Amino acid sequence: MAVGQGALGRTTPEPKSARQPLRQEVVDGIKAYILHNRLRPGDPLPTEPELCEALGASRSSVREAIRILTALDIVEVRHGRGTYVGRLSLSALVESLTFRGLLSPDDDFRVMYDLVEARELFERGMAERIVASLGEEQIASLAGHVDDMRRAGAGEGRGFVEADRAFHTLLLAPIGNDLIGQLSTAFWDVYVIVAPHLDVFTHEHEAATIANHQRIVDAVKGRDPVEFAAALAEHYAPVRQRIAEARARR
Amino acid sequence: MAVGQGALGRTTPEPKSARQPLRQEVVDGIKAYILHNRLRPGDPLPTEPELCEALGASRSSVREAIRILTALDIVEVRHGRGTYVGRLSLSALVESLTFRGLLSPDDDFRVMYDLVEARELFERGMAERIVASLGEEQIASLAGHVDDMRRAGAGEGRGFVEADRAFHTLLLAPIGNDLIGQLSTAFWDVYVIVAPHLDVFTHEHEAATIANHQRIVDAVKGRDPVEFAAALAEHYAPVRQRIAEARARR
DNA sequence: GCAAATTTGTCCGTATGTATC
DNA sequence: AGATACATACGGACAAATTTG
Numbered sequence: 001m002a003v004g005q006g007a008l009g010r011t012t013p014e015p016k017s018a019r020q021p022l023r024q025e026v027v028d029g030i031k032a033y034i035l036h037n038r039l040r041p042g043d044p045l046p047t048e049p050e051l052c053e054a055l056g057a058s059r060s061s062v063r064e065a066i067r068i069l070t071a072l073d074i075v076e077v078r079h080g081r082g083t084y085v086g087r088l089s090l091s092a093l094v095e096s097l098t099f100r101g102l103l104s105p106d107d108d109f110r111v112m113y114d115l116v117e118a119r120e121l122f123e124r125g126m127a128e129r130i131v132a133s134l135g136e137e138q139i140a141s142l143a144g145h146v147d148d149m150r151r152a153g154a155g156e157g158r159g160f161v162e163a164d165r166a167f168h169t170l171l172l173a174p175i176g177n178d179l180i181g182q183l184s185t186a187f188w189d190v191y192v193i194v195a196p197h198l199d200v201f202t203h204e205h206e207a208a209t210i211a212n213h214q215r216i217v218d219a220v221k222g223r224d225p226v227e228f229a230a231a232l233a234e235h236y237a238p239v240r241q242r243i244a245e246a247r248a249r250r
Numbered sequence: 251m252a253v254g255q256g257a258l259g260r261t262t263p264e265p266k267s268a269r270q271p272l273r274q275e276v277v278d279g280i281k282a283y284i285l286h287n288r289l290r291p292g293d294p295l296p297t298e299p300e301l302c303e304a305l306g307a308s309r310s311s312v313r314e315a316i317r318i319l320t321a322l323d324i325v326e327v328r329h330g331r332g333t334y335v336g337r338l339s340l341s342a343l344v345e346s347l348t349f350r351g352l353l354s355p356d357d358d359f360r361v362m363y364d365l366v367e368a369r370e371l372f373e374r375g376m377a378e379r380i381v382a383s384l385g386e387e388q389i390a391s392l393a394g395h396v397d398d399m400r401r402a403g404a405g406e407g408r409g410f411v412e413a414d415r416a417f418h419t420l421l422l423a424p425i426g427n428d429l430i431g432q433l434s435t436a437f438w439d440v441y442v443i444v445a446p447h448l449d450v451f452t453h454e455h456e457a458a459t460i461a462n463h464q465r466i467v468d469a470v471k472g473r474d475p476v477e478f479a480a481a482l483a484e485h486y487a488p489v490r491q492r493i494a495e496a497r498a499r500r
Numbered sequence: 501g502c503a504a505a506t507t508t509g510t511c512c513g514t515a516t517g518t519a520t521c
Numbered sequence: 522a523g524a525t526a527c528a529t530a531c532g533g534a535c536a537a538a539t540t541t542g
Contacts, residue, residue, distance in 0.1 A: 022530070023317070035352055047507060058531045060310065064317045067273070071321035072346045079271075079508050080538030088350045092342035096322045097429075100338045102285055114429035121375040121430070179364035180371070183433075271509065297527065308511045329528055330518035
């Protein structure tokens with residue numbers, strides 16, 4: 001099928017100096033096309049030659065615009081197949097924050113600290129809703145993740161981190177705020193990437209970490225938001241302290 | 251001056267199937283260059299021809315890589331001058347979330363709701379630290395912003411929104427968590443862009459909004475975190491309710 | 501399994517617009 | 522004003538990946 005009747009094409013030929021670069025017009029044009037046709041993630045977009053013709057730009061400009069949109073996960077490109085609407089994830093946030101954490105040799109610990117603090121804020125702020133809305137089978141899954149942490153403790157830690165992530169993802173899942181859930185996992189991604197560069201991962205605290213997670217599970221089982229918040233505080237306090245100590249060592 | 255000794259160039263010529271596109275190697279190469287040379291925002295990067303030679307890529311690949319990095323605010327390009335290290339802001343998050351809010355005709359209100367809820371979570375979660383660490387002159391600024399809202403109320407609302415934003419930015423400024431502060435302003439940006447498309451901005455509630463902000467200021471003056479949290483709740487409740495109502499109307 | 505068609509990936513050469521000195 | 526350095530944009534050509542007949 002051809003491009004169709006869907007809101008492609010610059011209305012103004014911009015006879016004189018276009019104040020903004022042409023590729024930006026192409027970016028806006030592709031955005032408008034997606035919005036106008038109410039496309040969903042995974043839906044196909046016109047091919048590059050079609051976009052060139054419709055938007056009156058060369059292939060280079062169209063391709064640069066597509067690169068911008070892929071970086072934001074608004075479009076997704078598959079070599080040899082075509083371009084599609086992206087998943088609209090927060091991958092750009094992860095990449096941006098990760099790089100910021102790796103960049104500044106003075107502020108990297110601060111970035112890590114801010115990250116952990118934000119995650120704690122999410123979970124403590126949602127304490128009541130979390131303990132109220134977690135189902136029995138979800139609580140069982142939480143306990144299962146703690147078991148996974150115990151089993152993986154002896155290993156290299158790869159499984160340990162995954163169990164930890166799954167645990168906290170599951171905690172925020174039932175509150176019904178996708179943004180907070182995705183932000184939390186994004187922060188986790190950044191933490192996992194940046195932490196090894198800072199020697200924050202010390203395996204000596206694994207036993208205490210497991211015990212704290214168990215306490216969180218017990219608080220959920222008892223449907224006790226106050227105890228839940230207290231368990232979270234005791235879980236996060238040593239993590240934040242370790243980051244602060246690592247920062248002081250420098 | 252030449253590029254210098256700073257970690258540019260693909261170590262492996264990738265003799266066989268390079269699984270990832272060349273532009274991605276260029277992206278990683280530029281990132282590594284920034285990290286290796288410990289550059290700061292605003293520092294100049296090599297010119298495009300220099301990057302081509304150093305990374306063994308053509309002009310097109312280098313330019314597409316630069317487009318990706320500009321979308322993430324990792325590099326910044328000034329026409330006719332050169333490329334520089336970007337500000338590492340969360341502009342990518344704003345653009346991504348904004349588009350997501352505009353896209354889904356069913357979930358857009360949910361995105362707005364999640365946004366507002368996250369902002370409320372930040373401010374209520376930091377209640378104790380906010381009322382404890384705000385200085386007298388900052389409190390005066392808060393009151394000044396409320397006055398601005400009163401003055402702008404009769405106008406078209408442009409100044410009203412700005413005063414509102416300044417108010418909440420100032421609230422989160424003293425807690426020392428840059429990430430939360432930037433996320434909050436990012437959420438605000440998205441809200442302001444998306445809300446007009448959803449008819450959430452109803453000016454009839456301006457008087458109540460001003461009164462609620464005044465109550466927040468009074469709570470800060472009294473250094474009362476409980477009253478502060480209560481004032482915040484009363485401020486955000488009608489906002490969330492308006493979004494929910496607008497959602498129901500559809 | 502092979503070959504052709506489609507689509508994106510990469511390169512090159514050239515011309516133009518912009519900022520600085 | 523002129524010269525230089527740089528990014529912007531264009532068009533054509535070929536390579537690589539994927540699908541299809």
